[in-house]
Amino acid sequence: MQFSIEREIFLKALARVQGIVEKRNTIPILSNVLIDAADDGLVITATDLEVGMRATYPAEIRNGGKVTANAKKLFEIIKELPDDLVHFQSKENCWIEISCGKALFNIVGLAADEFPYFPEVERCQFIDLPSSSVATMLEKTAFSMSNDESKYNLNGIFFQALETDGNLMLRLVATDGHRLSLVEQPLETPAGDELLKGVIFPKKGVFELRKIADDGEAPIGLGFLENNAIVRKDDTVIAMRLVDGEFPDYSRVIPQEQDIKAKIPREQFFHALKRMAILSSEKSRGVKLTLTGGSLEISSSNPDLGDAREDLAADYAGQDIAIGFNARYLLDILQVHKGEEVELQIKDNMSPGMIRPVDDRHFLAVVMPMRL
């Protein structure tokens, strides 16, 4: 196997897989990238058995063949090479020779046939989604995913196709058990069984999907194969193993009837919360929201530091109520909103509160209160 490739292209290819390869050295082959000099270019594959990426790059192929090399070391080497053109050649016993200008590296790889299986995506049926809308939907939900590894069914985003008001919608839901966010968008093409039933994309796959959605205008193809979600964009394919678990019945925790409703200017709400959060307890991050006619008071106190409060005008005419929330949960929501105003809906201080943009019915966030 022998090929030449532009350094910049090779470098970008390797940079993209750094987040995918296994960092802990438990199974050595998973720290490697598979380099395949094929007829139509150089195919680079990386996987940690949960999320994998395969992409094709232009290269001048002299002899076909495959080999694997340590992704991190290879990236470090290519990054520091002196010239624009890199020559790559595999030798006996998986030795690899890399030359560029006057620099010469010999590194030892592992045999390509040890590399894990990657789904054959040619058999997959895709539906197309605009990259920009995928990016927006992920932005509005990803922050609510759980980081608690014991709640594996919450370590991802739930994707579901369903009909609302006669329109087929793609809905994304994420929750960590304390807060939840939901976003939906019309789906142009009919969805397959997987989406109609609903599937959980793993957290790591969500990060990779966000990256690829942000990278260029081309549409994203989404398909399913052998318990994997397959994402395709240009010459890149990402395969991620769907989370094998049941997503909780989220519809039950989305409040239906809530009497207390206040409209609050988003920017002001956000900045006031940020200020008040400074004096909240570092561990619980609790702030107190007090609604009275025409205003919202946010306050915080910390036995070691002191206390703070701030008033803002709010469109509210109901009874007085005080409720505690984790400031970070509220800030996360307000940060991904783009509208002028949000509506805060509450039932009482032990039931979930809901925040949604006044001008967008396709996004909502639910937050469980804290005991005051």
Place this chain on the structure above:
Amino acid sequence: MARDERTILHCDMDAFYASVEQRDNPDLSGVPVLVGGDRKRGVVCACSYEARPFGVRSGMAMARALQLCPQARVLPVRMERYRQVSERIFEIFHQYSDLVEPLSVDEAFIDVTASRRLLGDGPEIAASIRQTVRDELDLPVSVGVAPNKFLAKLCSGEAKPDGIHVLETGDVEGYLAPLPLGRIWGLGPRGVEKLRRHGCRTVADALRLTPDRLRALFGVQGDRLYNLLRGQDDRPVDPGRERKSVGAEETFMTDLVDLQDLERQLWRLADQVSRRARRLGLGGTVVTVKLKGADRTVRTRSHSFSEVVDQAEPMVAWAQSQLADLVGGQPVRLLGVYLAGLAPVSQLGLFARDERRRKLDRVRDSIRDRYGERGLTRASLIGLSGSVQRQADGVEDGD
């Protein structure tokens, strides 16, 4: 005692570890008992009063202690058990005042000034505490009663074993004067030596040193020493010695290599830690796993949760993901789990399932409070053995 004076108690359990052992095993009563490490290399952590006439003291090498008192029974340290008993002792202390300052598992200051009106004067309260501890736990405790912490601590030493010693303000000077300087709190061998070079051996000798002189010798501590020599100590009893973490660790009979064995030990430790946190009404934000290899090197790794955690599951889930890497193929001698960043769990959960899990924890806790660790365990932990401590505690026989 005058009304405007404070009444401070210093309560100190007598030969605590050894007393617990003697109480738990009637065969040991009246017999010299040494609690501590290995017969050859260990140190005496506690010795019963029966061992003391032979010259045995805690802190002494076990081998030396056994030369002095060869008939002594040697028992391993059952920290878990002592901690359990200690919790009950402190519950009793708290019945007499909110101002309880723990110094260790078996020792505390109690400011009973405000309790006097209701419960009687210092000596009466001290007697009542001693009686309650005796009735409920069948353990001896010595109590010093004095107007401040420094004197109360001296008095409890005086009261031992199993007694009360009361010091009235008027008697302070006379009591302190003949004491060797080594008895003054905070004055170590070097300080004593410094004062000896100035011709002082007793408190009475040192009374002639001016504050300036003491400051020149001891820096800022000089002022405090000047007051202590005169029996004056205005430091408050501070109950806010806040707990920074809860933890549990386990040393194994034989070093563990198998990851599955380690995971089961991990579950048991995390169960203990989470239960301890819940008992305090707290959860934590930082979990740490500690591991000691066969070569005695210690490795630790920590993880911050994005929320306050008081359940075993998230701790184990994270620790499991780290275990293979932390172990690195080395045999493991000791495993520990700690939870820090303690705070109340005030965040409510969205899903009924989480609330059910919390309820389950509460039920499990109450069963274990009532029937001990054998009352309820995870099926996966049945028959789990190999712990040095638990073997000694007798809770490890495979049921």
